[in-house]
Amino acid sequence: xxxxxxxxxxxxxxxxxxxxxxxxxxxxxLDIPAGSFYGIVGPNGAGKTTTLSMATGLLTPDAGxxxxxxxxxxxxxxxxxxxxxxxPDGLRTFDRLTGAELISYAGLLRGxxxxxxxxxxxxxxxxxxxxxxxxxxxADYSAGMTKKIALACALVHAPRVLxxxxxxxxxxxxxxxxxxxxxxxxxxxxxxxxxxSHVMALVExxxxxxxxxxxxxxxxxxxxxxxxxxxxxEERFVGLVGDTSERRDLTWLRQS
Amino acid sequence: MVATVLRLRLTTTRHQLQREWWRLLVVIGGxxxxxxxxxxxxxxxxxxxxxxxxxRLDALTAISAILMAGWVVIPVLITGLDxxxxxxxxxxxxxxxRSIMPGLTVSIFLTVPSAxxxxxxxxxxxxxxxxxxxxxxxxxxxxxxxxxxxxxxxRVSVAWTARVLQSRRAREAALVAILVGALVATPVAYTLVxxxxxxxxxxxxxxxxxxxxxxxxxxxxxxxxxxxxxAWWAVAWRLGAxxxxxxxxxxxxxxxxxxxxxxxTYRGSGARARDDAxxxxxxxxxxxxxSRAGGxxxxxxSRARRYWVTDxxxxxxxxxxxxxxxxxxxxxxxxxxxPVAVVMSIPVMVAGTIGWGRHNDVAFxxxxxxxxxxxxxxxxxxxxxxxxxxxxxxxxLVTVVGLVALGLAGRWDLAPAEFGAIAGVLGTSLGVSAxxxxxxxxxxxxxxxxxxxxxxxxxxxxxxxxxxxxxxxxIVAVPVTLPLVAAIRWDARFGWLGLVLGVATGVGxxxxxTRWAGHLYDRKSGRLVNAVA
Numbered sequence: 001x002x003x004x005x006x007x008x009x010x011x012x013x014x015x016x017x018x019x020x021x022x023x024x025x026x027x028x029x030l031d032i033p034a035g036s037f038y039g040i041v042g043p044n045g046a047g048k049t050t051t052l053s054m055a056t057g058l059l060t061p062d063a064g065x066x067x068x069x070x071x072x073x074x075x076x077x078x079x080x081x082x083x084x085x086x087x088p089d090g091l092r093t094f095d096r097l098t099g100a101e102l103i104s105y106a107g108l109l110r111g112x113x114x115x116x117x118x119x120x121x122x123x124x125x126x127x128x129x130x131x132x133x134x135x136x137x138x139a140d141y142s143a144g145m146t147k148k149i150a151l152a153c154a155l156v157h158a159p160r161v162l163x164x165x166x167x168x169x170x171x172x173x174x175x176x177x178x179x180x181x182x183x184x185x186x187x188x189x190x191x192x193x194x195x196x197s198h199v200m201a202l203v204e205x206x207x208x209x210x211x212x213x214x215x216x217x218x219x220x221x222x223x224x225x226x227x228x229x230x231x232x233x234e235e236r237f238v239g240l241v242g243d244t245s246e247r248r249d250l251t252w253l254r255q256s
Numbered sequence: 257m258v259a260t261v262l263r264l265r266l267t268t269t270r271h272q273l274q275r276e277w278w279r280l281l282v283v284i285g286g287x288x289x290x291x292x293x294x295x296x297x298x299x300x301x302x303x304x305x306x307x308x309x310x311x312r313l314d315a316l317t318a319i320s321a322i323l324m325a326g327w328v329v330i331p332v333l334i335t336g337l338d339x340x341x342x343x344x345x346x347x348x349x350x351x352x353x354r355s356i357m358p359g360l361t362v363s364i365f366l367t368v369p370s371a372x373x374x375x376x377x378x379x380x381x382x383x384x385x386x387x388x389x390x391x392x393x394x395x396x397x398x399x400x401x402x403x404x405x406x407x408x409x410x411r412v413s414v415a416w417t418a419r420v421l422q423s424r425r426a427r428e429a430a431l432v433a434i435l436v437g438a439l440v441a442t443p444v445a446y447t448l449v450x451x452x453x454x455x456x457x458x459x460x461x462x463x464x465x466x467x468x469x470x471x472x473x474x475x476x477x478x479x480x481x482x483x484x485x486x487a488w489w490a491v492a493w494r495l496g497a498x499x500x501x502x503x504x505x506x507x508x509x510x511x512x513x514x515x516x517x518x519x520x521t522y523r524g525s526g527a528r529a530r531d532d533a534x535x536x537x538x539x540x541x542x543x544x545x546x547s548r549a550g551g552x553x554x555x556x557x558s559r560a561r562r563y564w565v566t567d568x569x570x571x572x573x574x575x576x577x578x579x580x581x582x583x584x585x586x587x588x589x590x591x592x593x594x595p596v597a598v599v600m601s602i603p604v605m606v607a608g609t610i611g612w613g614r615h616n617d618v619a620f621x622x623x624x625x626x627x628x629x630x631x632x633x634x635x636x637x638x639x640x641x642x643x644x645x646x647x648x649x650x651x652x653l654v655t656v657v658g659l660v661a662l663g664l665a666g667r668w669d670l671a672p673a674e675f676g677a678i679a680g681v682l683g684t685s686l687g688v689s690a691x692x693x694x695x696x697x698x699x700x701x702x703x704x705x706x707x708x709x710x711x712x713x714x715x716x717x718x719x720x721x722x723x724x725x726x727x728x729x730x731i732v733a734v735p736v737t738l739p740l741v742a743a744i745r746w747d748a749r750f751g752w753l754g755l756v757l758g759v760a761t762g763v764g765x766x767x768x769x770t771r772w773a774g775h776l777y778d779r780k781s782g783r784l785v786n787a788v789a
Contacts, residue, residue, distance in 0.1 A: 053785075056630055060782030074782070077633050086630040091789055092702070094624035096566050097534065097559060104535040108555035109631040114538040121535070135530055153627060 008067065009034040009161045009192035010055060015064035017050050017216075024050040026216035027064070032161075032194055032209070034069070037187040039207035039224075040196045041233075043241050047216040048196040049089055052165050055194075056086040068161060082110065085159035087150050089166040089196070095139035099130055099149045102138055106153035117156070124152040127182060129175055143170040151179065162186065164195040168202060180206055200234040214241045261341065261359025262366070268340050282719065283368065290372040297379045304383035312383055313481040317465045317474045319380065320402055323373065324473050327406040328413045332576070343516040353514040360513065361506075364407055374403050387484040394483040394491055398476040401498045405472065408505040415512040421568035421575075472501040534558045552634050556641025557648075559624065564645060567703055569620060574649070577609050581657050589664060597744050599665045600674055603658040604737060607678045608729065610650045611685025615725040617642055617693040618777075619700040619788040626789070629781045636774030639690050643770055646686065654678050673743035673751030676758030680736025683762025685729045687769030692725035694776045697788050736761050 010032040017025040025047040032038045042048050053059035055066050057073055057080075066073040066080075073080040097105060103124055107117035125134045128148045133141065138149055147170055154162060162183070168176050183193050184206065197203050203210055204224065210233070211221035219240045220227050228236050273280045304312050341363055346356060364370070381395040420429075469478040475498040482490035537558040538551055564570050581602050589599065618625065621642070628638050658674050698721050739754025777784070 054782075057782060058626055058629055058785050077778075081630065081632040084630065086626075088626050088630075091626045091785070092623040094559065094621075094627065095703070096562050098530050098532065100532045101530075101534040101559075104532055104538070105555050105559055106627060106631065108534065108538050108551045109628065109634060111551055111632075114535055114551070117538070118535055121532075135532075137530070 008032055009036070009069055010163070010194060011065075011067040011070075012051070012055060013065045013067070015051060015054055015066070016062045017047075017054060017059065018062055024216055025054070025061075028213075028217055030211055030218055030221065032192060034192050035187060035190050036192055036209045037184065037207045038192070038194045039203035039210040040194065040213055041198060041200065041203055041210060041237060042196075042213035044198070046213045046241075048213055049165055050216075051213070052163055052194070052196060053088065056084055056088070056163050057081060058086075058088060058091075082157065083160040085154035085157065085162045087147075087154045087162075087164040087167055089169070093138055093146055093150055095141075095146070096137060098135050098137055099141070099145075099152075100125060100134040102149055103152050103156055107156045110157040112157060120156050121152075124155060127178065128152055129178060144172055144175065147171055148175060148179070155182075159191075161192045162194065164193065166197060167195055168197065168199070200237060204228070204233050212237055212240055257355045258359045258362055261356065262363055265340055265363045265366075287368055290368065293372075294375060294379065297376050301379045301383045304380070305386060309387065309481060309484040313469075313477060313484075314462065314465050316380060316383075316398075316477045316480070317468050320477055321468055321473050323402070323406060324409065327410045331410050331414050332417050332572075343513045347517050347519075351517065353510060353517060356517075357510055357513065364411060370403070370407055373406060374399070377403055381480075384480055384484065391480060391483040394495070395480045397495055398480050401476045401495070401502055404502045405498070405505060408502065408509055411509045412505055412512070415509065415516075417572070418568070419512065419515075421571055472498060475501070533562070550637070552631070553637040553641045553644070556628070556638050557644040560621075560642050560645030561648060563621070563703075564649065569701060569703065573613050577606060577613060578653070580609070581606050581660075585657075585660055585664065596665050596667055596670075597741075599661050600667075600670060600740060600744060603654055603661050603674065604677045604681050604740070606657050607650075607654045607682035608685050608733060610646070610654070611682055611687075611689055612726055612729050614642075614646060614686060614689040615692040615696075615721060616698060616700055617689065618784060619693070619697040622700070622785075622788040623703055625785050629785060633778045633781075635694075635777030635781070636771055639694070639770045639774040639777060643686055643690060643766065650682060650686075654682060667748075669748040670740075670743055670751060672755040673740045673748065676751065676754035676756070677737045677740040678758070679755075679762040680758030681733045681762070683764075683766040684732040684736065687765040688725055688729045688732060690766075690770050690773040691776065692721055692728070694773045694780060694784070696721035696724060697784065699788065732765060 008031040010030075012028055012030045015025055015028045016023075028047070028051060040048055040051070050059065054061040054064075055073070057077060060074070065075075068080040068083055071080040071083075073084075093102065094105075100121055103121040104117050107120065108114070112120075122131075125131045128151065130145065130148060130152070133145065138146060141149065147167065151164070151167060154164065164183075167179065167183075171179065183195075187193050195207070208224055209222065210224050210227050212219045212227065220236070224233070227233065273283075304315055307315075341360055343356070343360065377399040378396075381392070381399045384391050384395040465474070468474040469481075475494045479491045479494035479498070482488075482494060534555055538554055541550070541554050564574070584602055588594070628634055655675075655678075658671075658678050662668055662671055662674060736754070736758045739750045739757060742750040743754060
């Protein structure tokens with residue numbers, strides 16, 4: 001990183017994780033500048049979710065450190081965790097609370113006073129277009145609504161760094177637009193957003209920085225322009241990761 | 257289709273064993289243990305062979321009844337059933353029950369317990385050898401029918417209990433049925449007692465066994481007995497009736513499979529509006545204490561209270577805690593009576609069951625784990641909140657059971673001893689469970705899954721945790737129950753010592769253990785999510 005660039009909001013140093021014989025993350029280094037909207041892209045099984053889990057305290061790394069604004073997450077979680085907002089992917093939410101209750105729960109866990117929790121809960125429900133179902137159990141939500149309520153839980157304590165794993169998955173276009181606006185506002189005022197996705201068009205549209213991850217390592221990183229080299233991000237991505245599957249036509253699927 | 261279903265089952269089992277090789281050790285260990293029991297079964301069979309037909313008949317009736325009770329109750333209360341081929345998992349494939357049933361049927365008979373009990377029954381049937389080949393043949397019909405009934409009964413009891421717990425309306429109906437049943441049973445039992453103890457005492461074991469031979473449990477055994485006596489018509493109708501019973505069980509199980517194939521269980525049951533109870537509880541606490549300390553703990557407790565009333569997995573735990581004292585005080589005690597020591601030990605056992613039942617709480621609560629972990633170092637608050645939610649129903653329950661026991665025994669002088677022991681055992685067992693839930697979590701059924709399902713070998717995976725936690729709970733609980741024994745045996749005044757000792761130990765162990773569990777939770781937090789989710 002050049003000396004004049006802003007200090008890292010999230011710095012991953014030599015992160016490694018192995019599951020049995022599989023190396024999921026292989027000594028991964030990444031600096032995410034404060035105030036950036038950072039996209040992490042990679043093919044399925046590249047280690048995105050494992051990396052983000054280790055970066056948020058959900059999975060103990062085999063080796064390496066995670067610094068959140070300079071604070072070691074795994075050494076000093078009491079100082080690091082309050083500055084993080086987390087939306088994991090692939091983990092179920094406790095769905096026997098209503099949407100409103102789940103946000104309150106997240107706020108109270110963060111030690112916020114009830115009055116503040118109540119105010120922010122109502123703001124978040126309105127902003128994410130969930131007021132109509134705030135009193136319904138999360139078990140009865142659709143996939144997109146569950147995603148939005150989990151996002152609200154990540155936002156309620158006004159963190160400095162948001163780590164979001166596939167935040168737009170299953171979310172309808174209207175809500176996606178609302179979420180994008182919230183996140184872009186957040187980044188514009190100095191907050192940092194880290195999100196993983198495998199939708200290149202979305203990353204190109206919202207992120208100003210991007211890292212391409214494959215086989216548990218960072219293959220390319222930098223500003224969007226640097227990584228895509230002025231061309232198309234998807235082409236760069238496929239070029240780096242490799243067109244893995246040989247093209248085979250499913251002729252039997254054709255209807256005529 | 258049979259081959260496809262069986263191959264699916266074998267493949268999933270193989271993959272699972274490859275992923276977690278130690279499960280294989282558990283399966284092998286279980287098989288070796290089962291094999292080690294066969295020589296003694298063979299010996300018992302030889303011993304029965306020496307007896308006359310009447311004794312043999314009684315013994316085999318009793319064995320059939322015990323096996324049946326075991327196969328119906330144990331999967332529901334303790335182990336769950338292997339659900340590799342849960343019909344719910346086929347629901348998206350649009351398979352008609354007709355084509356899947358043969359494969360499912362064969363697969364439920366191809367398990368280690370099934371093979372073991374087939375061997376046991378077969379060895380026992382050999383004891384009819386002295387009565388000739390024809391009787392031996394009928395005895396093997398007994399083996400086939402009883403074995404089929406055992407396995408089908410387990411499926412039926414698990415399937416229908418799960419279904420009852422699944423829907424709110426069915427839960428309420430079941431509760432009403434149990435209450436009405438208790439209301440009817442109590443006066444009947446009391447009348448029987450007052451009508452004359454003599455008649456009751458005559459309902460001794462032989463009469464009970466005779467009665468059992470007229471039920472599906474004993475019919476096939478009775479057929480073998482009739483064959484030994486040469487009454488072939490009696491053999492024919494008994495075998496026919498038990499075959500009909502087996503087919504009926506099969507039909508009931510099949511009906512449930514067909515239902516499950518078109519009713520996946522993973523969705524909630526309709527939208528109901530609720531107010532924000534989590535925040536309301538926090539506000540009440542704030543008004544009461546005027547401090548925001550413990551806000552996280554209170555939030556966890558109100559969330560935990562929610563799963564205690566809505567989650568079938570927890571409800572089944574709650575029900576199984578209450579079944580035993582209810583049966584004892586409503587049926588066994590009024591009819592047969594009991595020594596004071598037994599009556600007094602029931603509430604203590606209930607307290608221990610409640611506490612020990614929480615030994616895998618973190619895994620049961622897996623869906624909430626990530627939010628608790630990313631929110632900071634909250635281990636102590638989380639563990640305290642869980643314990644608090646359990647105590648909100650456990651304390652009233654054990655108090656009522658304790659009062660009932662004291663009242664029925666008419667020994668109010670034992671009250672301090674009794675409540676001391678209850679408090680001690682409840683506190684210590686909950687404490688041991690809190691530590692075990694963090695230190696030795698094992699996979700539990702996820703919310704929305706069948707609460708009685710168990711993965712292959714997970715009975716064994718949990719086995720270590722269950723053995724360690726129960727032995728620790730016993731060791732810690734013994735000292736606090738000694739004053740109760742002394743009070744019953746020698747002098748009720750020991751009870752005051754017991755009260756002080758029990759409350760102090762219970763509260764002390766619970767506080768220290770919860771704190772320790774919370775510390776452990778924080779240390780392990782980065783591995784817990786992966787271990788249970």
